[in-house]
Amino acid sequence: MAEVKIKRLHKRYGNFEAVRGIDLDIPDGEFTVLVGPSGCGKSTLLRTIAGLEQISGGEIQIGGDVVNDMRPRDRDVAMVFQDYALYPHMTVGKNIGFGLKARKMPPAEIASRVSGAAQMLGITSLMDRYPRQISGGQRQRVAIGRAIVRNPRLFLFDEPLSNLDAQLRDEMRGEIKRLHQEISTTMIYVTHDQIEAMTLADRIVLMRDGVIEQEGAPLDLFERPATMFVAGFLGSPKMTFLPGRLARGGDGAAIVLGEGSTTVPLPADRALDGIGDGAPVVLGVRPEHVMRAREDAAMPGHVRMQATIDLLQPTGSRSYATFRIAGTPIVAELEAHDVSRPGEAIEVDLNLNRAALFDAATERAI
Amino acid sequence: MAAWTRRRRIPVSRIVVLTLFLIFVLAPLYWVFVTSIKPSDDYLAVPPVWFPDHPTMVHFTAALFDYRGLQGLVNSLIISISATALSCLVGTLMAYSLARFNTGGQHLSFWVLSQRFLPPIAIILPLFLNYRLIGLQDTHIGMILAYTVFTLPVGVWMMYAYFRQMPRSLEEAALVDGCTRWGAMWSVGIPLAAPGIVAAAVFIFIACWTEFFFALVLTSRNAFTLPTVFRSFLSFQGAQYGEASALAIVSLVPSIILGVLVQKHLVRGLTLGAIRG
Numbered sequence: 001m002a003e004v005k006i007k008r009l010h011k012r013y014g015n016f017e018a019v020r021g022i023d024l025d026i027p028d029g030e031f032t033v034l035v036g037p038s039g040c041g042k043s044t045l046l047r048t049i050a051g052l053e054q055i056s057g058g059e060i061q062i063g064g065d066v067v068n069d070m071r072p073r074d075r076d077v078a079m080v081f082q083d084y085a086l087y088p089h090m091t092v093g094k095n096i097g098f099g100l101k102a103r104k105m106p107p108a109e110i111a112s113r114v115s116g117a118a119q120m121l122g123i124t125s126l127m128d129r130y131p132r133q134i135s136g137g138q139r140q141r142v143a144i145g146r147a148i149v150r151n152p153r154l155f156l157f158d159e160p161l162s163n164l165d166a167q168l169r170d171e172m173r174g175e176i177k178r179l180h181q182e183i184s185t186t187m188i189y190v191t192h193d194q195i196e197a198m199t200l201a202d203r204i205v206l207m208r209d210g211v212i213e214q215e216g217a218p219l220d221l222f223e224r225p226a227t228m229f230v231a232g233f234l235g236s237p238k239m240t241f242l243p244g245r246l247a248r249g250g251d252g253a254a255i256v257l258g259e260g261s262t263t264v265p266l267p268a269d270r271a272l273d274g275i276g277d278g279a280p281v282v283l284g285v286r287p288e289h290v291m292r293a294r295e296d297a298a299m300p301g302h303v304r305m306q307a308t309i310d311l312l313q314p315t316g317s318r319s320y321a322t323f324r325i326a327g328t329p330i331v332a333e334l335e336a337h338d339v340s341r342p343g344e345a346i347e348v349d350l351n352l353n354r355a356a357l358f359d360a361a362t363e364r365a366i
Numbered sequence: 367m368a369a370w371t372r373r374r375r376i377p378v379s380r381i382v383v384l385t386l387f388l389i390f391v392l393a394p395l396y397w398v399f400v401t402s403i404k405p406s407d408d409y410l411a412v413p414p415v416w417f418p419d420h421p422t423m424v425h426f427t428a429a430l431f432d433y434r435g436l437q438g439l440v441n442s443l444i445i446s447i448s449a450t451a452l453s454c455l456v457g458t459l460m461a462y463s464l465a466r467f468n469t470g471g472q473h474l475s476f477w478v479l480s481q482r483f484l485p486p487i488a489i490i491l492p493l494f495l496n497y498r499l500i501g502l503q504d505t506h507i508g509m510i511l512a513y514t515v516f517t518l519p520v521g522v523w524m525m526y527a528y529f530r531q532m533p534r535s536l537e538e539a540a541l542v543d544g545c546t547r548w549g550a551m552w553s554v555g556i557p558l559a560a561p562g563i564v565a566a567a568v569f570i571f572i573a574c575w576t577e578f579f580f581a582l583v584l585t586s587r588n589a590f591t592l593p594t595v596f597r598s599f600l601s602f603q604g605a606q607y608g609e610a611s612a613l614a615i616v617s618l619v620p621s622i623i624l625g626v627l628v629q630k631h632l633v634r635g636l637t638l639g640a641i642r643g
Binding site: 050071072073077078079083087089100103150156 | 533535536538539540541542543544545546549553554557558
């Protein structure tokens, strides 16, 4: 049980700065997910917390102790690696008990704790096998068992599910979440998969180029992204960005899209602090905010449009339909039977109450 | 039973090729063996004697005792085993350090290997003079040190390559689990590198066992090794084919024993299953 405080953390490799001044407070018991594209510094940040990388500047506190110069073994953290890192020359049981043995715990207590962890993870029948004799999902369980058996004050996960196939990944994701609900120890989890981040996190820390782009509850980031990068990273299919110019008139604001052929009025209550008439902006529309028109007239805040579908991707329950608005392709998540074939012309409503608006120059939300 | 009947038939062409290859490899060995038990008159007889009518062990006793082959064998064993052990110990630590801590930056590892670029003959004279000066000439210690230094570059390079392809995450897991750096190396790094270390050890042992040039120059009556004994079979009285062959057979024994002992370890694959699915 421990909170983690990170202050102005820097990590340099020669001339390359992987982590560039990160401040982060993680309360006790929280499940925090570090997410971002490859090379954003999320794994490096995790490894500095584990003590596997020396930091170049700043401070890391775990449970109130400054751990900057503390060896990994003294930090009382457990880590689950992307490649599982099971010791191939030891049985599953020995693997799980290794950390306890390294800490000179009496054999009887090791045995009881190992079997307790194995029971919790449903791997009691594997205890005498070697890692090469068990499946990927089982290895992942063993790796988690090796972490929980030590009852550490902090868990670190470094992309633990990325080597599993899709179905197993969904299953293990649920188990990790359940594990956190049961033991409620602080967990820090690194992934590049935005679905893992959304589903697991109490809080998402979205990183880019060694700095934190935005942090907050998953739905906060999803619904109120601070930047275009955050908006584009979270959500699948991605948010569509429609470039245009702001037009402020007497009866409210609108956005002139593309070359000026299409104008969409903004909802009256939309705040537009300090953005002048004619300023370049980007309208962000998520697939689920486009729907097939059903009522006679569009609801408040919605804009009705003609759409000619040029690509249709049914998923069963929903269909992703691509069409163009002012030349820009936009993906809409429609009901499965809303469109039957590409080329079909339909009417759609854009829900602008929930659309995001960005300053085109700074790429920050307005 | 099913497995037996389904066993693949080996094509005749393959049997022919393998048989020819086997003859190519074993024929000289057979000739050495037969020569070692032939009476002296049969060495160069025409037509050749394929198997002597009266096999004799006299060449073995002569080679081992009259020509001090036994002493050479014992010296060779002491020197080769010690040098192999020392070279492996130092080499493993060096290789681990190079691979894991990037010791010496990009160039030190290559510098180590480059020490082998120098032809031995270029250093033999200074080495001989220095050995005489400090009293290491014709001593076991001297030979062990010379062979250790001589075999280190290749040994380090072999183990360095092995450590480098071992995932770091295994030792990192051990560090987080509660090991010190040394602990992680001894309980995880070294056991997993065992096949690589054994392979390097075999290589080093064979290099020491068959080395002739250093032994010829640096030893005389005390620490002489088995290969140098062969020199004495060529003399004014002619070539002692029987004795030479007998000693050649004797010198093969340790290599064969070694081969059988480490065969299991030479098969790599201990790390398979550590990672991925």
